[in-house]
Amino acid sequence: MDKVLIFIGARGGSKGVKDKNILPLGAHPLIAYTIAVAKRSRLGPAIVSTDSEVIGEIARRYGALVPFLRPSHLATDDAPKMLAIRHAVQFMEEEVKEKFDYVIDLQITSPIRDVEDVIGAFRMMKESTYDIVISATLSHANPYFNMLENKNGVWKKPCDREFYNRQEAPKVVRVNGSIYVYRRDVVFKVMSPLDRSLRIGVYEMPEEKSVDVDTPMDVEFLKFLVEKGVVKLPEVELEV
DSSP: OOOEEEEEEOOSOOSSSTTGGGOEETTEEHHHHHHHHHHHHTSSOEEEEBSOHHHHHHHHHTTOBOOSBOOGGGSSTTSOHHHHHHHHHHHHHHHHTSOOSEEEEEOTTOOOOOHHHHHHHHHHHHTSOOSEEEEEEEOSOOTTTTOOEEETTEEEOSSOSOOSSTTTSOOOEEEEEEEEEEEHHHHTTOSOTTOTTSOEEEEEOOGGGOOOOOSHHHHHHHHHHHHTTSSOOOOOOOOO
16 A cells, blocks of 8 residues: 655745744634645645644644654755655654655645545546646746746747747646645655656646735735635644
């Protein structure tokens, strides 16, 4: 049977939105919705990697494992997330005395996902030869049609092929940050899930489920969507 580790990263520091991982949303803190979906997936243990005692205690109340406090050098603004994932995998493998086959990274700030999304992304990985499966949504901005980059002081389209309407341009997606499914060894080979050496599979999610809470405006937008019934937060149960 495949062994899966579900990683939920929750640094204590946040510049864009203060304490965003435990920001009140509906009846629960933001982190609770990701923990709830991770647990209901029943794919493997759901651990929270945090440097904060406060976040750790809240995570335990909602049923997550918090087997360690993340070392401070892995919890800075510029510390690559992949190093925190590696630390978690190594710690847990020492605990269970067995290697994991897959690692699923669920981002707390993308709470509008269903259990079916997590299971669907994992199933896509299992049935493929991909190195990683990433959730994404169809992008309105398209490098073939309406995006520009600065090339030596002059703004030009980043792609050389010419298209005169959106319908003709190749389909592109925007990574929404919600779900990353890795083969275990890939975690120790690359520093980015978008590394060019990887065979990447895309699990598509609709735009309304792809809100990423990164700024105060994102917070208000998500609250608006919830209040208007455009999106539904996952059901959550306190365990302690």
